Amino acid sequence: MTETYQNYIDGEWRDSETGETFDVKNPADTSEVVGSFQRSSEADTNGAIDAAASAEDEWADTPAATRGEFLRETAKRMDDREEELTETLVREEGKLRGEANGEVNRAIDIFYYYAERALDYAGERKKGAADQNLYYVREPMGVAGLIVPWNYPIAIPCWKMAPALATGNTLVIKPSKEAPNVLRKVFECMDEAAEEVGVPDGVINFVTGGGEDVGQAILNHEEVDTVSFTGSRQVGEMIYEQATDDHKRVQTELGSKNPTVVSASADVQEAAETVAAGAFGVTGQACTATERAIVHDSQYEEFVEALVEEAESVQPGFGLDDDSTMGPHVSESELESTLEYVEKGKEEGATLEYGGERLEGDEYDDGYFVQPTIFTDVDNDMGIMQEEVFGPFVGVTTYSDFDEAVELANDVEFGLSAGIVTDDHTEANRFVDEVDFGVVKVNEATTGLELHVPFGGMNASSSETYREQGEEGMDFFTIIKTVYDDY
Known part of the structure; x- marks a missing residue:
């Protein structure tokens, strides 16, 4: 029997007023229903926002040490449930066990990190005139509305929630409909920690x-002070426009079309492994995934051969099976989108070098599995080289000199993550610049991030307002008050 799960509002678990639910299924085996979740209304969301607004003053006045203790106690409970959280993530989103476990541990570490950062982010003293104290303090913005995606359904929510809470904000979070259960379990940990620590x-x-009900209510409600969104460019630009019109502070992290340049000095096998990891890891369902390989023409043929060998070695399957090396797409619509781009590449005249087919038969019939896909003979103005695919999909093109490589890398509207494989450090420094x-x-692969340094994109990949993660991840949730104290 399918279990039905509730919302968490104002310190208690609640059903939606609608009385309606939606099912989440295992993308590797759609006959398995992970759970049923509340199909919440605008009124449900407004109730959560009102609760957050009612608690904001008390939480802002709570000592930083107590806020840090809350995050630390949450992390401990998540750590105790690490394996459960990992399996939950695999079953609802489709990652491999190792990928899911890495994401879960990242989320745990994020809570531990911001538990410590909460203690030393208050402000700074400056040298003023004689007989004057001159300093500034950081104060919380108030209520944070957080809208998060399905592709990293525990890490991304945690890297938004933890700095918001550490700096004294209250929050309302809307998880993706495709993968809400792992975050719900984080809230179970937070609920227990809140009771122990005494969180309002x-x-x-x-x-x-x-999004039309919960997400829109977050954007519309006058008590929401900040909106942080990670997701598609189309939705993110709409959110940015609407929220800024209402004078809310907004942060968006959107899609990209990430390149890896393979230089003339690169080891070809190392380069192929790096590109394959960035393109096919997490089924290509990462905003930092490699979708363009820009290869020096002296390395091109050898590189393509090596990359095809990497793709041939990929074994799609259920993430908890030990022999699986790539999981399924999260949903049928995501699978269909990738297959549509395969057809688009053929129509544009590119050569389908490998893959591009939905897998069928045996264990694949009830899942959203696709082969990793490699296109060659591509031009940079093709749609498959300009538009984000969000699947295990890479196009390979060539360059003849370094200036051309940089020009090709930059020749997209996006700007999130870029890589170069080279043994020439001067070339590497130029690329960075x-x-x-x-x-x-x-x-390194374009995927993979450290939690203690800033993360964010340029151009169409981001609102270019505030960075996430690291100490800078706290800036978005605070406003500075400068004090002149003459004595």
């Missing part, structure tokens, strides 16, 4: 449902 009711709120991307990787 209403500080944290979790509401499931559609000249590419217009918020994250630059040298001899």
